[in-house]
Amino acid sequence: AQSVSQHNHHVILSEAASLELGCNYSYGGTVNLFWYVQYPGQHLQLLLKYFSGDPLVKGIKGFEAEFIKSKFSFNLRKPSVQWSDTAEYFCAVGSNYQLIWGAGTKLIIKP
Amino acid sequence: EAQVTQNPRYLITVTGKKLTVTCSQNMNHEYMSWYRQDPGLGLRQIYYSMNVEVTDKGDVPEGYKVSRKEKRNFPLILESPSPNQTSLYFCASRHMRGLSYEQYFGPGTRLTVT
Numbered sequence: 332a333q334s335v336s337q338h339n340h341h342v343i344l345s346e347a348a349s350l351e352l353g354c355n356y357s358y359g360g361t362v363n364l365f366w367y368v369q370y371p372g373q374h375l376q377l378l379l380k381y382f383s384g385d386p387l388v389k390g391i392k393g394f395e396a397e398f399i400k401s402k403f404s405f406n407l408r409k410p411s412v413q414w415s416d417t418a419e420y421f422c423a424v425g426s427n428y429q430l431i432w433g434a435g436t437k438l439i440i441k442p
Numbered sequence: 443e444a445q446v447t448q449n450p451r452y453l454i455t456v457t458g459k460k461l462t463v464t465c466s467q468n469m470n471h472e473y474m475s476w477y478r479q480d481p482g483l484g485l486r487q488i489y490y491s492m493n494v495e496v497t498d499k500g501d502v503p504e505g506y507k508v509s510r511k512e513k514r515n516f517p518l519i520l521e522s523p524s525p526n527q528t529s530l531y532f533c534a535s536r537h538m539r540g541l542s543y544e545q546y547f548g549p550g551t552r553l554t555v556t
Contacts, residue, residue: 340482365544374532374547375485421484429500430545432477434484 333358335424337433344412345441352407352436354422364405365423365430366396375421381405392416414442444469446548448533454554455523463518463551465533472538474516475500475545476508478529485532491516492538523555 338353356362366378379390386398396407405422417440422433446467455461467474475490477500487500491510505527507519516535520527530552534545 335484337484374549375534375545376547377544380544423485429487429490432485434482 333424333431335422335431335433337420337422337436339436340434341437341439343439343441346414347411350407350409350412350416350438352420352422352438354405354407354433356403356405356422356424356431358403358424358431360426362424363426364396364398365425366390366394366405366407367421367423368418369421369435370418378407378420412438412440414440416440444546446533446535446546448531448548448551450551451549452552454556456556457524458522461520461523461553463520463531463533463553465516465518465548466514467516467533467535467546468514469535469537469546470513471535471546472513474510474533474535476506476516476518477532477534478502478527479532479550480529488518488531523553525555527553528555529553 334357336355364381367375368378369375378394379388381388381398389395394409398405419435419437421435423430449464472493476488477485479485486502488506489508491497494513497508530550532550533548536545
């Protein structure tokens with residue numbers, strides 16, 4: 332069955348710490364990969380996406396993600412987090428018609 | 443401004459009382475979708491529509507209905523709500539053409555069924 336796994340449900344970091352959020356998937360065929368962010372009280376926004384080409388993808392607000400096909404992973408990274416990065420982060424994998432979503436990771440940044 | 447709107451934003455209702463949550467987009471998107479978001483479960487798709495009069499079940503369609511009579515609107519109908527439908531609901535839309543898979547989300551509707 333198709334699935335997306337985000338291993339960490341809650342992550343707490345101090346400002347300026349480096350961030351890596353894991354995303355692993357089980358999906359047949361060509362994958363399209365996404366990271367979305369949901370700031371407190373707001374709707375989901377696209378952080379970055381991967382369709383093909385360079386497996387290292389740059390997104391908004393200094394985020395990046397690396398697609399490692401052999402590991403079925405698409406981990407999200409940021410070298411130095413800020414208090415404003417406090418949010419919930421969702422990985423999603425899909426095809427033209429449907430996206431399968433991970434359960435989300437709540438990130439809390441301590442000032 | 444390009445956007446997806448949902449109404450109402452908050453709704454408290456009682457078991458069995460039919461309700462409709464509206465969703466509208468102004469981007470001429472073919473694809474529209476409804477999700478529910480529950481803690482620890484992420485987003486689960488309820489129904490989706492690839493165009494007018496074309497709808498299909500997502501992962502958790504039980505207890506919900508949808509219709510797509512116009513391209514811009516995609517209402518979610520709960521004929522007889524139950525407490526297990528208490529959740530945060532999001533509508534989303536995107537183009538079907540090419541590789542533009544980014545979905546634009548509405549602000550969410552927080553539904554409580556007592």
